[in-house]
Amino acid sequence: MTHGRQGGDGASDPESAGGGASDPEDPDAPTPSDAFGALGGETRLAVVRALDTESPRAFSDLAEATDADTTAGFAYHLRRLTERFVRQREDERYELTDAGRSVARAVAAGTYTASVDRDPVELDEPCPLCDGDGLVAAVADNVTEVGCGDCGGTVLRLSLPPGGYAARDSDEFADAVDAHHRRRIESFDDGVCPECTATVSARIEPAEDEADHGASHRDDEYVPVQTVYECETCGADLRCPVALTLLDHPAVVAFYHDHDRDVRDRPIWNVGSEWRERAVSRDPWCIVVSVRLDGEVLVCYVAGDGRVVDHRRESREEPSARADADDSATGTHTDDSTAVSTDDAETVRANDTAESGPAES
Known part of the structure; x- marks a missing residue:
């Protein structure tokens, strides 16, 4: 997950952030x-x-x-x-x-004056990239980086205001980063910029550069994707896995509650191996995000603008049987927790262009 709008050379873009303009609704306002x-x-x-x-x-x-x-x-x-x-x-x-x-x-x-650095601290969760035990969090210039000492991968880099570190010891600041950015994601997903409260746009896009993997993909080919939020006023943005945008969705919260679990118990750098996400259509985008608990699967369908347009629960046996049918028909393996039929994709295509709001429980 990354945040903060950058120009093509990686530098901040002051013009897009409104650095030199006065209030357009008040011509007499100071610059x-x-x-x-x-x-x-x-x-x-x-x-x-x-x-x-x-x-x-x-x-x-x-x-x-x-x-x-x-x-x-x-x-x-x-x-x-x-x-x-x-x-x-x-x-x-x-x-x-x-x-x-x-x-x-x-x-x-100390927002504009304090710069916090912290030595790496070990985290309890396994690495989501290699499942190893080498996950650590370190802080440099108010930015927390969660990475793995075993595989060398970087899981996320997220900033926290210096006050968030000042009152917390090394064992507590990671929890503050998790709580702070859960609320940021929720605010972005609600269409409200957490920095300036202006309007936010949302879209699904590939998590990797198309140029690195060819100009196009088949609809049934695995493509790592991400949700991108951008503030139309101050330029704040956030990119994260689609699954993280569903953590506060009523269907997800209810699903965990019905299985005597709390979705907030796992941090955003590893929400659990029970989560899966897969793009099943690119024109328009259709992302299937699923979570499995105790033999039951919650399947959510996410459209190209990040909306959950439909969701349903299934027993373990139903998606497994469907995956077997898909495998025999296509000759490719499909994870049974995210298996979908052609009808599923068409349902989301229809909802993606419908004028009515998303189907929510």
């Missing part, structure tokens, strides 16, 4: 450079911190909380802040605006 410029200097940040600690406050009280040499000098700094981050109330006292509160939280959390 980002003007807004950040207003925060320049320790005196102004001291005002923000003081109002975050206690608010509202009078002019004289605020002046005493800063290092300003003169009243006139302090008034100048406060005036710069009142353009965006501080407002004066009718009783002439001052308080933070919503933007000011956001700045205060970022300063307190």
